Amino acid sequence: MKASLRLLAFALLLSSSQAADPARQWTSSDGKSKFMGNLIEFSDKEVKIRRTTDFNQFRLPLDKLSKEDQDYIQGLLREKRRDGGLKEGAHAAKITGQFVKGVSKQGLNYQLWGNPKLDGTKRYPLVIWLHGSGQSGSDNESQLGGAPKIWTTEDNQAKDPCFLLAPQCPSADIGWKNEVAANLLALIADLSEHLPIDETRLYLTGSSMGGFGTFSIAAKYPGVFAACVPLCGGGDVKNAEILKATPFWVFHGDKDDMVPVDRSRAIVAAVKQAGGELMKYTELEGAGHGITGLVYPRADLHEWLFQQKKPAKSAN
Structure with missing residues (x-):
């Protein structure tokens, strides 16, 4: 019974996280590998992604992703920079x-x-x-x-x-x-x-x-x-x-x-x-x-x- 409750709690936590950051398809830089995953963390050098098929989390260098994925991350970085622009940054x-x-x-x-x-x-x-x-x-x-x-x-x-x-x-x-x-x-x-x-x-x-x-x-x-x-x-x-x-x-x-x-x-x-x-x-x-x-x-x-x-x- 306790195990079932723990599994239910994990499922609810997972679904809540996925709702906040919907899964998207990621593609490798050579186009040979594609998978669905949730973005957990990102920087100008790497990303942390949770794969939806097995919930495994792993880090990837940004240059190992497709141009489309890199542009997506650069867009997120731009908005993050603009979010903090009133307190820090160039202006x-x-x-x-x-x-x-x-x-x-x-x-x-x-x-x-x-x-x-x-x-x-x-x-x-x-x-x-x-x-x-x-x-x-x-x-x-x-x-x-x-x-x-x-x-x-x-x-x-x-x-x-x-x-x-x-x-x-x-x-x-x-x-x-x-x-x-x-x-x-x-x-x-x-x-x-x-x-x-x-x-x-x-x-x-x-x-x-x-x-x-x-x-x-x-x-x-x-x-x-x-x-x-x-x-x-x-x-x-x-x-x-x-x-x-x-x-x-x-x-x-x-x-x-x-x-x-x-x-x-x-x-x-x-x-x-x-x-x-x-x-x-x-x-x-x-x-x-x-x-x-x-x-x-x-x-x-x-x-x-x-x-x-x-x-x-x-x-x-």
Whole structure:
């Protein structure tokens, strides 16, 4: 009787463990051996697996497994690294609840804001702010200019917690294109590797030169951003077909004396002509060029933006 109870307890324990970590098929690097097993432990060098047929546990060097199995483990390691990214890792020191300066591996100046009290096992959006031409340079301070801070207020963070990235374009003559755009994408990728950032909720926004940059970067790197919010900018109408797949909310003042409102009207019309149904447009009556203070505090913008999410990738 006691033996039966012990066997039942073992079976319940085993089934509970398997439910938490379902068995999967593992394949050797040469493809000759395949077996079903539960992953018990893993590192960047080896795995510990319990075989389902006889419950034997054994360790295997990672390089003895198939490329698919190695990729699976690397994915688990990546998520484990991101889980702990608020407290340790490449960017943990920048997550303080204040804007902290940094320089990317490619030499792009930026400031990053993140809340150290977030739950690292969850994933949060990243809002990327592109400043206008007057904030270009190398001081790594001018790009803040007040506009990005709206996303980090206590009330907004309580409702829509997120990270905020404010890069600085080195020169207005270059703008948010070419190597500057490439360096920005590399920085976003690096932050996403080490912090609990939801890569299905990357949001790009900017004003003036940053508005133009929002359009051009979204066209150059389609499928990266879940939504874009360009202010008093404009885009190349030849990119309408590319841009129509991304949700946009475009803003422009009808009295803008620096960037004609027709620049926004033209790209919005072109995208809609191409069949785009995700392009929203708000023209601010009587407003000039400086509209960040009118646009970014809007509750309806925040509600719309944080609802945007890229569709999940197909398993196939």
